[in-house]
Amino acid sequence: MTERIRLYHKLMAYGETDAYPYHMPGHKRRQLGDMPEAFLQADITEIDGFDNLHEAEGILRDAQEQANALYGAVETFYLVNGSTAGILSAISATLPEGGHLLMVRGCHRSVYHAAYLRHLRLSYLYPEQTDVPGLQEAITAQAVTEALEQEQDIDAVLIVSPTYEGRIADVRAIAEAVHAKGIPLIVDEAHGAHLGFASGFAEGSCRLGADLVIHSVHKTLPAPTQTALLHVNGSLVDREKLRRFWHIYQSSSPSYLLMAGICDAMEILERDADRLFAAFYKRYCGMLDALASCKVLRFLPQEDIAQGKQDVGKLVVVTDRAGISGQQLYELLRENNHLQCEMAAERYCLAMFTVADGDEAYQRMTRALLEIDRMLAEQSADGGAMQSAGCGKAEEERPEVRYTLTDAWERPWERMRLSDASGGAAADFVAVYPPGIPLLVPGEILSVGMCERLGRYQAQGLRLTGVQSENGDSYIKVLAEH
Numbered sequence: 001m002t003e004r005i006r007l008y009h010k011l012m013a014y015g016e017t018d019a020y021p022y023h024m025p026g027h028k029r030r031q032l033g034d035m036p037e038a039f040l041q042a043d044i045t046e047i048d049g050f051d052n053l054h055e056a057e058g059i060l061r062d063a064q065e066q067a068n069a070l071y072g073a074v075e076t077f078y079l080v081n082g083s084t085a086g087i088l089s090a091i092s093a094t095l096p097e098g099g100h101l102l103m104v105r106g107c108h109r110s111v112y113h114a115a116y117l118r119h120l121r122l123s124y125l126y127p128e129q130t131d132v133p134g135l136q137e138a139i140t141a142q143a144v145t146e147a148l149e150q151e152q153d154i155d156a157v158l159i160v161s162p163t164y165e166g167r168i169a170d171v172r173a174i175a176e177a178v179h180a181k182g183i184p185l186i187v188d189e190a191h192g193a194h195l196g197f198a199s200g201f202a203e204g205s206c207r208l209g210a211d212l213v214i215h216s217v218h219k220t221l222p223a224p225t226q227t228a229l230l231h232v233n234g235s236l237v238d239r240e241k242l243r244r245f246w247h248i249y250q251s252s253s254p255s256y257l258l259m260a261g262i263c264d265a266m267e268i269l270e271r272d273a274d275r276l277f278a279a280f281y282k283r284y285c286g287m288l289d290a291l292a293s294c295k296v297l298r299f300l301p302q303e304d305i306a307q308g309k310q311d312v313g314k315l316v317v318v319t320d321r322a323g324i325s326g327q328q329l330y331e332l333l334r335e336n337n338h339l340q341c342e343m344a345a346e347r348y349c350l351a352m353f354t355v356a357d358g359d360e361a362y363q364r365m366t367r368a369l370l371e372i373d374r375m376l377a378e379q380s381a382d383g384g385a386m387q388s389a390g391c392g393k394a395e396e397e398r399p400e401v402r403y404t405l406t407d408a409w410e411r412p413w414e415r416m417r418l419s420d421a422s423g424g425a426a427a428d429f430v431a432v433y434p435p436g437i438p439l440l441v442p443g444e445i446l447s448v449g450m451c452e453r454l455g456r457y458q459a460q461g462l463r464l465t466g467v468q469s470e471n472g473d474s475y476i477k478v479l480a481e482h
């Protein structure tokens with residue numbers, strides 16, 4: 001076993017010495033406001049003995065090498081600005097200015113932001129729908145292969161796996177298809193930093209042939225918000241260019257507390273992964289077994305986990321046969337049971353579990369869902385509404401593009417009532433948040449169907465970004481056409 005790195009321990013030990021800080025940060029490790037002293041004690045900057053992330057040659061180099069060995073990558077970079085910084089760096093480094101990116105349509109905003117900054121041309125991969133309305137599969141190797149046959153000048157491919165809801169792609173087959181064209185594959189594995197450490201969990205993309213892999217350590221491992229990793233593999237990526245963009249998109253004063261948070265998560269993986277993941281898997285599958293008796297709420301098939309198609313830990317509770325919307329279930333769980341879920345969609349609600357959840361987390365969720373299921377089943381037996389409140393048919397739309405993203409964000413815009421906006425081109429992203437995956441990208445046309453869909457989402461209480469409500473009216477930014 002390697003020597004322990006324990007950055008947080010080192011920070012705390014330093015804080016307890018009599019070394020006086022004639023340097024940043026300005027709190028000087030003293031509590032003047034509400035922030036706890038223990039937090040301030042450990043919050044230092046690049047002082048002697050603590051290395052410098054941008055030129056790491058001491059403890060931070062060792063910490064990054066530790067993460068690198070755990071995931072099986074050629075090189076790994078710490079990120080203190082979330083996967084967002086990793087995605088911006090990965091895309092900027094692999095595509096030339098004005099290059100052509102083949103990407104899954106339902107990507108995180110940061111992918112579009114990179115496209116805007118680098119003036120990229122975008123071609124989309126559209127995943128299939130699952131049998132759950134509004135829930136998409138991960139992208140298939142066949143879809144990638146077909147798209148690569150159609151588009152001859154693609155510079156790189158970007159996919160998301162696992163998706164927000166935990167659908168997992170066949171990354172090995174996709175990497176083979178992409179490499180057959182001599183171009184790199186970027187995997188946004190923001191939701192998969194926990195993969196590859198135990199049986200029952202899918203393998204991580206670094207070991208499946210992906211050239212660049214981005215992990216949000218904070219999403220699925222015990223680590224603070226904003227912590228993430230960027231891994232590079234193979235020889236298709238110019239590592240110097242990657243490093244240049246990583247310097248650009250990261251703060252020149254990376255937080256030692258966040259870096260200590262990444263280091264701690266890596267230490268946990270290195271020392272205790274077997275025990276923690278075995279317990280996690282057992283508890284999670286035990287909960288799914290108990291929930292199998294639900295009559296009207298339903299779940300993604302448990303076999304999908306065994307077949308490596310669905311992640312452990314993303315509990316998708318489907319409401320399409322239960323007479324309520326995903327948002328209504330989300331609110332019932334929050335208000336009646338004090339269970340705060342990750343997100344709601346039209347017909348499902350998503351709860352997340354990690355190695356940090358103990359028995360109580362599973363017991364409370366199981367009890368609450370069985371109780372809600374019983375209540376809803378009784379209502380439907382009494383002739384209660386089996387129609388989901390306010391849920392129309394879930395449609396998948398492929399909005400028409402009038403302006404490229406880069407072009408659209410440079411144009412003047414005006415604010416319009418949503419009810420008057422159909423036919424106009426969106427001036428900003430429109431998304432349900434969370435997860436923030438764009439329904440409309442700037443430059444795409446607002447169809448009548450999309451306007452109705454946005455109105456319906458609002459009526460259901462889903463949180464929309466890019467649509468403002470004021471005095472009972474909804475407004476949206478559209479590009480000025482004169």
Ligand SMILES: Cc1ncc(COP(=O)(O)O)c(C=O)c1O
Nearest residue numbers: 081082083084108188190216228
């Ligand atoms: C699929 C996906 N990629 C990337 C990100 C960005 O991650 P971060 O919040 O760590 O910057 C998110 C955030 O929700 C995401 O869902």
